[in-house]
Amino acid sequence: MYDVTYHRAASVDDAAAKFSAASDGQLLAGGQTLLPTMKHRLAAPSDLIDLRGIADLVGVKVSGRKVTIGAMTTHAAVAENAELAKVCPAIVKLAGGIGDPAVRHQGTIGGSIANNDPAADYPAGLLALAATIHTNRREIAADEFFTGLFSTGLDEGEIITAVSFDAPETCGYAKFPNPASRYAMTGVFVSKGGGAVRVAVTGAGSDGVFRHEGLEQALSKDWSAAAVDGVKISADGLMSDIHCDAAYRANLIRAMAKRAIA
Amino acid sequence: MTEISMTVNGRAARASVPDNTLLVDFLREHLRLTGTHVGCDTSQCGACVVHVNGRAVKSCTMLAASAEGAEVTTIEGLANGELHPMQAAFKENHGLQCGFCTPGMIMSATDMVARYRAAGKELTEEAIRHELEGNICRCTGYHNIVRAIQDGAAKMAAS
Amino acid sequence: MSEQGIGARVLRKEDKRFITGKGRYTDDIRNERQSYAAFVRSPHAHAKVKSIDTAEAEKMDGVIAVLNGKQLTDDGIGNLICGWAVNSKDGNPMNMGAWSALATDKVRYVGDAVVLVVAETQAQARAAAEAVEVDYEELPAVVHAVDALKDGAPQVHDNAPGNLIFDWGLGEEAAVDKALAGAAHVTEMKILNNRLSPNPMEPRSAIATYDEAEDHYTLYTTSQNPHVARLVLSAFYQVAPEHKLRVIAPDVGGGFGSKIYIYPEEIACLWASMKTRRSVKWTSSRSEAFLTDAHGRDHVSTAKIGFDAQNRIVGLKVDTIANLGAYMSLFSSAVPTYLYATLLSGQYDIANIYCNVRTVYTNTAPVDAYRGAGRPEACFLVERIMETAARELGVDPAELRRANFIRQFPHETPVIMTYDAGDFAGNLDQALEAADYKGFPARRAEAAKRGKLRGIGLASYIEACGIAPSAAVGSLGAGVGLWESAEVRVNPVGTIEVLTGSHSHGQGHETTFAQVVAERFGLPIDNIQIVHGDTDKVQFGMGTYGSRSGPVGLSAIVKALDKVEAKVKKIAAHVLEVSEDDLVVENGEVKVAGTDRSMAWHEVGLAAYTAHNLPAGMEPGLKEGAFYDPTNFTFPAGTYVCEVEVDTETGETKIVQFVASDDFGTIINPMIVEGQVHGGIAQGVGQAMLENVVYDEDGQLLSASYMDYTMPRADNVPSFAIHHHSTKSPSNPLGMKGCGEAGAIGTPPAVINAITDAIGNNDLQMPATPPRVWAALQAASAKIAAE
Missing domain, CATH: 3.30.465.10 (Uridine Diphospho-n-acetylenolpyruvylglucosamine Reductase; domain 3)
Known part of the structure; x- marks a missing residue:
């Protein structure tokens, strides 16, 4: 880890002030991603402003x-x-x-x-x-x-x-963890409330989390696993890496959506 | 440099350390409590697990400065007397081989037993295996670690 | 059986220090004025080193020295070696490329060390290492073994044309071809054995200290064999003379083969401690470990097996390409040859076997022995093709195996092994019974109702432990002997120290070895201390790998105990004025058989050291040493049964039952032996379903941390049912066979056989991850649809 100056913020305003005073400051929350990144020397903030204790x-x-x-x-x-x-x-x-x-x-x-x-x-x-x-x-x-x-x-x-x-009338989350990191290889959160259905997918999109319109439309009409089966889930725009390809992630979106509803 | 003070295994610990000092390095290098180990650099192996304010944390993923004022317990400070029931259970169930992951395993085990007890939940074999997601052992195949935690949980309940 | 003797489940003596955080691993040690090393490593898989600029680094805070490969070579430090010479079929010696501890002109894999920085703190060393500027000229890289043999492939070493290290064969090719041509049925397969990273939880570490006053070196290191390390460091690398170098391997946090070898970092730290007159410490990060610890496996094979009309095997032909990485590691040549092809007969009576092995260089980390070393590759191949053949022939896989088992011992295979003992059918029966093999169809039907595909798979493994005898391995090219040493010191008060050349890094020697001594003399186990891991304390020994500590290391102790007992009896016979032949040693006494006359054990010890009343001409003292060179390997064998359930939507596979029946011969401590099997099975499950070292086409390591390399976790494995069905090995005094590697050998084929059985598609390679299983399921349904 590169050298860094540590600050503990007493309040949100204090944190904001300390952040602006730093040349290249970074807020430290739980640190569970930031600290490993800094250990690998992939991040080198000048100052860390710890929000712990506010x-x-x-x-x-x-x-x-x-x-x-x-x-x-x-x-x-x-x-x-x-x-x-x-x-x-x-x-x-x-x-x-x-x-x-x-x-x-x-x-x-x-x-x-x-x-x-x-x-x-x-x-x-x-x-x-x-x-x-x-x-x-x-x-x-x-x-x-x-x-x-x-x-x-x-x-x-x-x-x-x-x-x-x-809190919606009903909601559910299912994830298929990456076997190594245990992050989501694909995770699907479904929610239904106030007449609207929202389906968000993480772990799969090459541009990060996204809402799946096809699933939202189908589930708006019929909140059921069968409805999920009727949706075409494209692999376009999904990630491929050493763990699995986009086609498998598309399959996981379907499988996790069904589990999330169940 | 930053001034830090905390309680480690019931004793006051004070030092002036570089700001980027990790809690594990403070424990190992400054206090020479070398029972807490470093087995990876991505916060996954769990060899470095200690308790901070009664909760299991990965001491390789916490700055020493962030533990200011905290109560820290390491494997060296776990037992009141001879052995903590969980330590005894690891020995009696052959829950360790090379011993490197063991301190982290035991610290995670006592934490999970305490959490399940507080929540009134049963610590089944399946639950133990799930709870050990953040502790990697290469020697035992986990079989006897699971047995040890089941036994240790029973011993802790009895004591 | 006594409470603490052979066969007893004695709790481990060593545990107390580990469970209380008092273990002493290399990185726990800190010397006075400790300095710290950091390595500048190649970011390229293949490049010329054009220049190295260390000026900035040298000026930085705390920097003591910045050292490069030219200085190392100029100081006469030798290249790393491969200690086992394997010749090609045409008689030509293997093409070994030079490997300097610090690369000079060329780097050959990502992680190849180029410069060593020594500084006052670890942070300063790392910062200065980053400031070193190395000017590289990148070269094209080759990663896969098959690609390395292609025309025009990038050339890794000039003296290995076409990247071929050797082209070796074992067995009679013409006879196998003839047998296969006449076979009623031939099964042919392509079989990959995935590359693995050993990952002991303790990363490698070394602390080298040069003592100017004594002109003496001390090296603390994470080694499975400190004497071998000292020998190689002195005789080949010329870092320090053997009598001026003390190597200590204190508590070592697992090895699995990866800590057999002497790595560049140990050489460089020793040399740097002499250059800087400082104690130099280096501890690997996990990231460095992924890049530089020797990998395991990485075979590409094709195999053909032929059967006659009665389903008896008539011949097996195997062609294997083994990837040895960028340099030949210490025993890399032996793994895919004498530890692999020699086991291709499996448990079966096969008259004709031929195996061709080509080993190649690539721009990847060196590959060497990893738990099982060659034998998992052989077992996987044999047990996969047997299962496949059974499916093709439409016979029960258990019965196809049974019909071909070797039943008479000793049995000489066509691949130069002589199996000494075993009861393969006995292990198979025990495993099938324990797994309720007959009840499987009902379990499969029940799983189907829940929407799961259930499958069952067997593997009947055999392996060879305790490589021996030394003369034989010497004739096959080994650079070392494979005996073991022991010294038993009985103190004047009767307590005992056993100095062993074996090294424990998790195996529990402090307990099991003491049990053997306790049993022999009827002494409490706490009166016996096992001493190991320090070349200044212990006589030369060969260390621990290849499941040799029991069959070889303990046999040396038994030999020394024989000598101690003989002297004890002579002393007691003299004092008690009886014949030695009338004496028995038991319950801590030397007794005159059939009488109440005796000497307490400690009285004999005291008599030996006071020397007031010894037989005429007897030397005082009670200390005996022995070297034991086995007459043969030992052959652990058994059958594993794995049962899985596959989720059809995701390909997720859960092991729902795992049963082992092992034949390890005599077992000293069943608790420890079962622990060894548990760990081996988990590593086998890791290879079969989870673990895979992946490089991209440019030679960048993609599976470079636990974020991307899947270590088996507690929820990846079930509880295991371990059973024993033993036949004693006639090749050593206790009848032991070795148990350290069996789990890693027998498990992968059992798992893959189970998964392929479940999904109805045999085309599945390791690791059988959910996406691969899912893809295989899709392919199977597409095939059914097409039909």
Whole structure:
């Protein structure tokens, strides 16, 4: 790891100030992706601003069907939240399947979506749930937030504070993990609520998380595994790598969509 | 350099370390607690698992500075007396061979037992195998590690 | 059987330090004024080194030295060697290319070391290594063995034209061709054996310290064989004279073959410690380990097996191309030849076998022995083609095997092995019974109701452990002898130290070896200490690999115990004034048989050292050494049964049952032996379903971390059912056979046979990942649709 100057932020404003003062600052959330990247000398920020310990950023709030999750809430905290499990079990399941137990104790929802790894789980969940991403400057709709591989709608120095969504009538998530990394080789999040069906796919698209229109249309008419079978799922635009090709990922989109509905 | 202070295995630990010092390096190189191991550089093998504030974390993927003020427990500090029940279970069930992954395995095992107990969930063989996703062993084929954790969980419940 | 003797499930003596974090691995050691090494490694698979600019690096904070290959060569440090000479069929010697610890003119694989930086801290060493500028002229690379043999392929070493290292054969080709021509049925297959990365959890590490006052070197290293390391470092690499070099392999976190070899880093660190007068430490990162630890397997084979009308095998012909990587590692030549072709008879009575092996250079990491070393490749080939033949012939695969088993011992195969003992049908029966083979159709039908495809697969493996005797392996080109040494020291108080040339890196020698001693004299196991892994403490020994510690290492201890017992009896007979022949040693006493007269064990020890009352002419003391050179290999064998369920939507495969029946001869500690089998099976499952080293066409390693190289995790494997059905080996005093590699040898074909049975498509190569299984399922249904 290259030399870096460590700061612990006392508040979101403090973090923003420290970030602007740094020549090439980087926010440190759970660090479960950033630190390995820095260890491999693939990232060399001048300053790390640790958001750990900003109490305002931690916690899950459920009021009615309105869910708000603080940006520094760990995956474990989401996975273990009983209230959330009642209104949106799929997001609880999703969080409980990220990484491994030790990673879930450190990794955070804010860190995950700010990184927007094309094989991460949360982007699929938030996109399908039509979540809102709250920052220290504004609110961003998930559709505008996830803009491509490792890229987001965040501006320089903008800090995610929370995500919120209305728990849908029904939703589900299924992922087929990459056997080595255990990231999603393909993960599909389906949600139905307020007359709309949203289907988001992670791990498969060569440009990151995306919504699958064909599946959304079919499931809007008929919320069933049989409906999924009737959809043509193209391999165009899907990733091929040493683990599997695009055709297999297309097949996984179908298989995971069916499991997510079940 | 950054000043850090934390409690490691019940004792106060203070040092001035380079800002980029990982918790595992602080434990191994500064405190010379070499029972915590480094087996990979992608946060997957789990040889470095320690408890921070009672929760299993990968000490290779946490800055020492981030553990400021924390209670850290390593394999060296796990036992109150002679052996922790989980340590005894690993020995009695031949849950280790070369021993390199063992400290991380035991720290993960005690963490999972505590979490399942807190949640009132049964720690089945299937659950243990799933919970070990972040701990790699090359020697045992996991068979006896699973037995050891089942036995250790029973011993912990009894103690 | 006593509570702590042979056959007892004694808990391990070594465990306490490991479970409390007190193990002492190489990287746990830190010397005074420790300095740290970092290597500048080639980012190219194949390139000329045009120039090296170290000026910037030398100026950086904490940098002590920046050293290159020219300096190394100028200091007389020798090239790395392959220690087993294998000649081509035409009698020509193998074409071994030069391998310098630091590359001088050319780099040949990604990770090839070019420059060594020594600095005050690891961070400073790494930073300075990054500042070294190497000017490369990239050359085209070749990655696959088959491509390396093609006309116009990039030439890896000038002295290996066409990248061919040797073209070797074993058996009578004409006789096999004739037998196959007359066969009633011939099964032909192309069989790939995937390249693996060994991945012991402890990465390699070395700490070299030159002591100027004593003109002496100490090397702590992650080695399976510290004496062999010392010999090679001194005799061939001329880094330090043998009597001035102490090699210590402390606790070692797994080896699986990959820590047999002496690597460039150990040579470079020793040399650098002399240059800098500092203790120099290097510890591999996992990323470096993926690039530079010797890989395993990587064979491309075609095979033909012929049967007569009664389904008896008449001949087997095999053609194999083995990828040895960019340089010939220490035992690389022996693995695809004498450890491979010699096992192609499997458990079967086959009159005619011929195997041709071509070994080639490519721009990839060196390939050498990895758990099983040649025998997994042979077993996979034989057991896949037997299963395939059974399907083609429409007979039960178990019965086709049974009909062809060797039943008389000793049995000489056409590929120069003499099997000494076994009961192959006994192991098969035990495995089939334990797996409820008869009940499989019902289980398959039940799985089908759940929408799963269930399959069953067998593998009846045989392997050869404890390579021997030395004279025989010498005649086949080995550069070393393959005996083992032991010294048994009985102290004046009767406690015992056993110094063994074997090395434990997870195998539990501190317990099993002590059990043998405890059994012999009836002593408590805690009174026995096993000493190993330090060339200053232990006499020359050959180390641990090839499942040799039991059959060879323990046999040496038994020989030394024989000598101790003989002297003990002489002393006691003299003191008690009886004949030696009337004495027995048991329960910690030397007793006069049939009387209540005896001497306590510690009294004999004391008598030997006070020397007040010894037989005339007897030397004082009680310490005996032995070297044991076996008369033959031992032949562990058995049958594994694997049952899987395949998810048709994803190709995901779950092992739902795994049964092993092994014949390991005499077992000292069943708990430890079963642990060895568990680990071996998991590595076999890894090869069959998960693990694969992948380079791209330019020679860049794509499976370079645990993000992309699939290690078996706890949820990839089931619990295993291990059974024993043993015949004693007549080739060593305890009747042992070796158990360390069986699991890795027998498992891959059992798994692939099960998956192919489930999906109804035999065209499936390892690793059988979900996408591959799914594709094979699609191909099978397309074929059915077309028909």
